[in-house]
Amino acid sequence: MTTAVAPPTTRTETRSRAHEIWRIVRLHSINPSVFFGIPAIILAGAWAVVMVIGLIAQGAGATPADLENMRYSWAVISPQWYLVVVGVQAVGLTFSFALGFGATRRDFWLGTAVMFVLVSVLFAAVIATLVQIEIATGGWGLGVHMFDALWYGQTNWFVDFYTAFALEMLVLFIGAAVTTIYMRWRIPGMLIITAAFTAVLLGGIAWATLTSSWAAIFEWFGALGLVGGFSLVLAIAVLCGVGGYIVIRRATPR
Amino acid sequence: MDDSRPIFIQIAEQVENDIIDGALAENAQIPSINEFAAFHRINPATALKGVNRLVDTGIVVKRRGIGMFVMEGARARLMEQRRAEFAAQYVRPLILEARKLGIDVESLAELIRSERTEP
Amino acid sequence: MTDTAVQASGLTKRYGAFTAVDGVDFTIEPNRIYGLLGRNGAGKTTIMQMLTGQLFPDDGTLQVFGREPAEHADVLRKLCFIAESQRYPDMFTAADVFAAAPWFHENWDEAFATRLIADFRLPAKRRIKKLSRGQLSAVGVIVGLASRAPLTFFDEPYLGLDAVARHIFYDRLLEDYAENPRTIVLSTHLIDEVANLLEHVILIDQGRIILDRDAEEVRGSASTVAGPTAAIEAFVADRPVIGRQTLGGLASVTIDGRLDPADRQRAAELGLELAPVSLQQLIIHLTGDDLAASSEGEEAA
Numbered sequence: 001m002t003t004a005v006a007p008p009t010t011r012t013e014t015r016s017r018a019h020e021i022w023r024i025v026r027l028h029s030i031n032p033s034v035f036f037g038i039p040a041i042i043l044a045g046a047w048a049v050v051m052v053i054g055l056i057a058q059g060a061g062a063t064p065a066d067l068e069n070m071r072y073s074w075a076v077i078s079p080q081w082y083l084v085v086v087g088v089q090a091v092g093l094t095f096s097f098a099l100g101f102g103a104t105r106r107d108f109w110l111g112t113a114v115m116f117v118l119v120s121v122l123f124a125a126v127i128a129t130l131v132q133i134e135i136a137t138g139g140w141g142l143g144v145h146m147f148d149a150l151w152y153g154q155t156n157w158f159v160d161f162y163t164a165f166a167l168e169m170l171v172l173f174i175g176a177a178v179t180t181i182y183m184r185w186r187i188p189g190m191l192i193i194t195a196a197f198t199a200v201l202l203g204g205i206a207w208a209t210l211t212s213s214w215a216a217i218f219e220w221f222g223a224l225g226l227v228g229g230f231s232l233v234l235a236i237a238v239l240c241g242v243g244g245y246i247v248i249r250r251a252t253p254r
Numbered sequence: 255m256d257d258s259r260p261i262f263i264q265i266a267e268q269v270e271n272d273i274i275d276g277a278l279a280e281n282a283q284i285p286s287i288n289e290f291a292a293f294h295r296i297n298p299a300t301a302l303k304g305v306n307r308l309v310d311t312g313i314v315v316k317r318r319g320i321g322m323f324v325m326e327g328a329r330a331r332l333m334e335q336r337r338a339e340f341a342a343q344y345v346r347p348l349i350l351e352a353r354k355l356g357i358d359v360e361s362l363a364e365l366i367r368s369e370r371t372e373p
Numbered sequence: 374m375t376d377t378a379v380q381a382s383g384l385t386k387r388y389g390a391f392t393a394v395d396g397v398d399f400t401i402e403p404n405r406i407y408g409l410l411g412r413n414g415a416g417k418t419t420i421m422q423m424l425t426g427q428l429f430p431d432d433g434t435l436q437v438f439g440r441e442p443a444e445h446a447d448v449l450r451k452l453c454f455i456a457e458s459q460r461y462p463d464m465f466t467a468a469d470v471f472a473a474a475p476w477f478h479e480n481w482d483e484a485f486a487t488r489l490i491a492d493f494r495l496p497a498k499r500r501i502k503k504l505s506r507g508q509l510s511a512v513g514v515i516v517g518l519a520s521r522a523p524l525t526f527f528d529e530p531y532l533g534l535d536a537v538a539r540h541i542f543y544d545r546l547l548e549d550y551a552e553n554p555r556t557i558v559l560s561t562h563l564i565d566e567v568a569n570l571l572e573h574v575i576l577i578d579q580g581r582i583i584l585d586r587d588a589e590e591v592r593g594s595a596s597t598v599a600g601p602t603a604a605i606e607a608f609v610a611d612r613p614v615i616g617r618q619t620l621g622g623l624a625s626v627t628i629d630g631r632l633d634p635a636d637r638q639r640a641a642e643l644g645l646e647l648a649p650v651s652l653q654q655l656i657i658h659l660t661g662d663d664l665a666a667s668s669e670g671e672e673a674a
Contacts, residue, residue: 258649
């Protein structure tokens with residue numbers, strides 16, 4: 001077998017960047033239960049619990065006014081904790097696998113971001129729609145509040161969609177971005193980032209307390225309003241997305 | 255396959271042995287490179303090297319697109335070659351070992367004769 | 374189009390004060406089977422991780438298909454790296470891995486993969502987490518073979534695979550390589566099993582290359598001579614000795630360099646026994662601890 005000059009068979013068709021990125025989206029969704037199935041089950045489970053509570057409450061003769069307290073249940077955001085884990089695993093496990101399959105870090109992160117946006121859009125649409133259904137059916141005929149709870153159901157579908165989307169983006173990107181730090185700098189990196197975050201937080205609290213500006217800060221947050229507040233949430237998510245991109249470009253899988 | 259010598263030489267020798275003992279007749283087709291490689295679990299480049307050695311010494315001829323065949327008269331030439339090597343390869347070590355054991359050439363010849371008549 | 378698959382010069386990787394790969398130079402020619410051999414921690418995996426863009430070199434130049442591999446999609450597309458400790462997404466089944474493979478490896482042969490799954494008796498529908506070590510190795514081997522990547526790396530591909538499965542791997546590899554020549558780099562401890570598959574051997578020890586030769590050249594390039602110490606000393610006088618054991622008045626010495634028929638006859642006359650040294654034994658001699666110091670001198674060999 002002499003040294004052949006011709007390279008081994010390689011298809012000549014050009015591969016577009018969009019293709020490279022899209023295959024990462026496909027990789028993330030090859031097992032749909034991770035991003036879709038399990039969150040849906042968690043949500044459905046929370047809904048079932050809420051319904052049982054509603055039935056018990058009704059049996060005990062509770063009035064719709066009593067059930068108003070359910071607005072403060074966190075059932076509607078129960079899948080969020082799981083989605084932080086999904087964000088962590090998307091980088092912790094799928095990153096290593098995708099690189100083993102010859103994806104670039106850049107395309108992996110962009111594909112992952114596309115996946116996060118798609119998942120967030122879908123979930124936000126589902127939540128916002130369920131809020132409307134719950135309102136229309138009078139709390140599923142029992143006067144319960146699961147989706148029409150917390151800040152949801154105050155204005156219209158679009159605001160609910162936007163706020164749910166922003167929150168969804170934040171939980172996914174925060175998990176993923178923090179994991180990129182681990183992928184690049186391992187345990188020392190995690191310790192430093194935790195220490196730095198804690199220092200900034202404590203410094204901020206100290207500053208606000210010493211300058212007696214807590215009232216002004218709360219006022220500022222209050223002035224942001226619902227949409228403004230969640231725009232801040234979305235901004236943090238985008239920041240995590242950009243930061244994660246910068247960090248992952250030199251990260252090494254385990 | 256033994257480790258003391260390059261495998262390609264062993265491949266070539268094996269084909270030569272098959273020709274000498276008649277397993278491969280003259281003009282018969284010999285296995286392909288990939289068949290050699292798969293059978294002996296060796297790198298195809300090594301098998302190719304072994305076969306090329308046979309081509310170079312005129313034992314085997316390549317017919318493009320068909321395969322490789324044993325040359326006419328290959329057996330006779332191999333026999334002649336092997337006979338020439340016989341003394342150096344077998345007889346000399348035999349005499350050396352015999353001398354070490356105090357067996358003289360006459361006794362050695364006698365041993366060979368008696369060995370041959372035994373079943 | 375470039376001639377070589379891989380061209381590395383002065384390639385270096387450091388982890389703090391520890392230098393895992395220490396300025397190595399080598400080339401990998403296309404369409405050959407290479408053996409990247411050496412002890413645990415010698416730097417084999419680190420080299421392969423740099424070649425596949427998983428790690429960034431600290432020094433030196435590296436070209437894979439004419440370009441630095443890291444973050445270059447056009448290069449990475451031609452590579453397949455079967456890592457010993459490959460991680461898989463949590464919920465993945467083996468079937469998921471094979472479903473995703475063609476998106477990343479354009480030469481993927483579905484029929485070949487299906488046949489290999491049957492050969493290895495792999496429960497493809499089972500979650501990867503639930504597979505045994507051998508079955509996990511089989512997943513990697515199947516991806517590595519069926520992807521038919523122009524440059525494929527197998528890093529210890531068969532941990533936990535039994536002898537039958539390993540021979541299936543060797544057979545399929547040779548068969549498919551014969552039909553679809555490509556560059557394959559095998560890294561393994563089971564040197565005797567793969568020795569005959571290799572066309573070229575690169576031996577690495579403590580981050581440095583100590584042998585880079587055609588496998589045929591290596592075979593029979595060392596011999597062990599055994600017999601009375603005095604006779605041995607006379608025989609090996611001016612030959613490079615890479616191993617030595619003594620027992621009373623007897624010695625067994627391994628020498629580098631091929632023996633010609635005259636040497637063999639002289640050994641016989643001195644009453645010495647000659648034994649071939651397998652590739653594995655040679656590597657043990659070259660990388661063994663007791664000779665770590667003296668093997669430095671062999672580097673030029």
